[in-house]
Amino acid sequence: MRPHARVIVVAAEDDFTADLVASRLGRDAFVRLDPGRLREEVLVTGRFTAGAWTAVIDDGHRTATVGPGCAVYWRKPTRPETHTDPDQRWRAHENTTALLGLLRAHPLLWVNDPTVVDASEHKPAQLASAARHGLRVPDTLFTCHPEAARAFVAEHHDRAVVKALTQRHTTFVPTTRIRLTDDLSGIAGTVHYVQALVEDRLFDARVTVVGDRVFTAAIRTNGALDWRTLPPAACDHRPVETPAHIAAACVEHVRDLGLVYAALDFVVTADGWTYLETNCAGEFGWIEALTGVPISAAIAHVLTGDTPDARHTTRGRARM
């Protein structure tokens, strides 16, 4: 008889961040599968009878009977579009949809429910939520009107940045300065995300929230506006204490978004901490690898119910 697992890890097999969490769970505690590239030995069966669903996942070595007391660690399964064969693309999409649907039909703890992540990714709502919870948020403009952008940049004394709202269908687009001397005609026809520049930065802060716990790393560079443009080795990463009011606000903000986990970006100056964005499925592996902060252990504790943070939710804020 196979060991009974209570945690369902949904991740691509080459997801080393998922490996970090798996390493903290204990092998018999979880099943792991990638619906985007499902092995034939992985068995997923769900049945609706007498008004209720029952579902069982067997990854070939452990079995999870989906239900109360189970938790899902939904990372990033292989995306259908990575398959060149159209049948495999269909299969990946079908499997991911089926698995997600079966899991969402049960009252489970999610870290995080991907449908809630999708609903929480919208930056305007994130900024508003952050402000409601007392975080300082830069003055922000969304516009496809070049003159509105010009007026905004002028209002901020030529100290503004432009960001990509999404990073889909393109190579990485970092945050860059936008100036009055720039040709802004390229703003016409595309809503651009413009924000006041936060100057005199002491460091960037990556704040990772796991339930009620907060782990923060200071990221220092040689003056880079966007640390994401640099390989991790080119930045200095150190754990730092999060001011209590910032930590509390971050926890409440993430909870407000319907999430258990998120990674928030801040700029820290002598004036304090300025919120930039919330990455609802943000990466944390490099922070843990370089600073030792125990994020994966915290996630594992939440998934196994080892902390008072563990919460069960029947569904998030996304529409069914």
Add this chain to the structure above:
Amino acid sequence: MRRPLVLGRGAAAMPADTTPVLPEYHYDPVVGANVVADGRLLVEAADPAVVANYTSTQDQGGVRRKDDPK
């Protein structure tokens, strides 16, 4: 239709020779994680700086920002 301003500001991909090399590894379904040749977990056997490069916000090829939800 003119090219969006922000798309003219894409970052160059990181040079190939800056991509750190992982030790030989494979996914072990029994373990539920990637392991190296002697059976140790990859994330424990590899240099933390190497693990960091593969678990950061960018794909190694610079094609996709991994902080995206998908």
